[in-house]
Amino acid sequence: MIYHARHFRTGEAVAVTVEAGRIVACSPSDQRPTLWIAPAFFDPQINGARGISFNAPTLTPLQVQTVVEVCRRHGIGSFCPTLITGSFEALRHGFATLAQAMDEDKRLAQRIAGFHLEGPYLSAEDGPRGAHPKDYIRDPDWDEFRHWQDAAGGRIRMVTLAPERPGALAFIEKLTASGVVAAIGHTAATSAQIRDAVKAGACTSTHLGNGCHATLPRHDNYLWEQLACDDLWASIIPDGHHLPATVVKCITRIKGVQRLLITCDASSLAGMPPGLYHEWGADLEVLPNGKIVVRGTPFLAGSGHFTDTCVANCIRMAGLSLAEAIDLASAQPRRLLNLPPATLEVGAKADFILFEWEPNGELCIHHIVDEFSSFSIAGRGSSET
Numbered sequence: 001m002i003y004h005a006r007h008f009r010t011g012e013a014v015a016v017t018v019e020a021g022r023i024v025a026c027s028p029s030d031q032r033p034t035l036w037i038a039p040a041f042f043d044p045q046i047n048g049a050r051g052i053s054f055n056a057p058t059l060t061p062l063q064v065q066t067v068v069e070v071c072r073r074h075g076i077g078s079f080c081p082t083l084i085t086g087s088f089e090a091l092r093h094g095f096a097t098l099a100q101a102m103d104e105d106k107r108l109a110q111r112i113a114g115f116h117l118e119g120p121y122l123s124a125e126d127g128p129r130g131a132h133p134k135d136y137i138r139d140p141d142w143d144e145f146r147h148w149q150d151a152a153g154g155r156i157r158m159v160t161l162a163p164e165r166p167g168a169l170a171f172i173e174k175l176t177a178s179g180v181v182a183a184i185g186h187t188a189a190t191s192a193q194i195r196d197a198v199k200a201g202a203c204t205s206t207h208l209g210n211g212c213h214a215t216l217p218r219h220d221n222y223l224w225e226q227l228a229c230d231d232l233w234a235s236i237i238p239d240g241h242h243l244p245a246t247v248v249k250c251i252t253r254i255k256g257v258q259r260l261l262i263t264c265d266a267s268s269l270a271g272m273p274p275g276l277y278h279e280w281g282a283d284l285e286v287l288p289n290g291k292i293v294v295r296g297t298p299f300l301a302g303s304g305h306f307t308d309t310c311v312a313n314c315i316r317m318a319g320l321s322l323a324e325a326i327d328l329a330s331a332q333p334r335r336l337l338n339l340p341p342a343t344l345e346v347g348a349k350a351d352f353i354l355f356e357w358e359p360n361g362e363l364c365i366h367h368i369v370d371e372f373s374s375f376s377i378a379g380r381g382s383s384e385t
């Protein structure tokens, strides 16, 4: 199969040939394609979609597969299923089911890179806690985590926690020593506690600018501290609801594209129609504009959008090039998790997207291709020969 499209980095027309799941040629094309080609997205934080929550005590391998397919329609070739704060048993079940799904299907094993545990070792304060259920917020417990890591078959690659909780610094040291990325998030830490977390091995901030108090001391606060720390990466959610454009632009300028990544943080309600829902022990509402909130509060409960929307938004909000924004949603999260990059180079496994995009417009996925399949999104034109 040969795909003709404009290379996301150069804008030049290229012909990418795939045989047996690998790219065997990438050469100039004599056609004038309108679609673009780029490595598929990698999102480090997906909580579910279309009413399926990875936290659900009834999660099945088939539901895991459904979420993977929904994500692929948005150009997400691989991601980290993310479990949030819950009971010991709910999280054990979630990780065991995800591991079972990957063990049973080698395609899922390629499309899921590892798991992200966001919680339960977070701040219990309103604001930093976000939509995490207060009853299950607790202090870090390495034995408890080890049980979850065993259930996951060792696939938990990232843990987001609040460093001010008792025992958090030793926990971060253990995570780091075991090769798990320790991320700061949903925190009410002092500036000194942020600095101590970084010394202990924390290397990134999770969705910086969200999971925060509504008001903060203007200078001495955890936002400035994380922004100023050159040893911390950051993820942001540029879905149009979590952060205003000015904040997306400022964080992007401060961190630079080398220490930044995009996540959509898709909620289990992503892709659901507006209405009232009950998830994770909380009453949530999907608003007509796609925003998902804890009912009757301004607190956001994950995103209703996916990575494709976030990439297009980031270009507009932060003035990035297409290539820079794609890197934030593909190469950068892979770098953070120490995974090999997805590339368009000869010899690479097929793992790319073809999409429609105009400067300052939306990004519309037409195809997603990996070593197992070439999936054309229904109703959209073809660029295959």
Ligand SMILES: [Zn+2]
Binding pocket: 118, 130, 185, 186, 207, 211
């Ligand atoms: Zn969060």
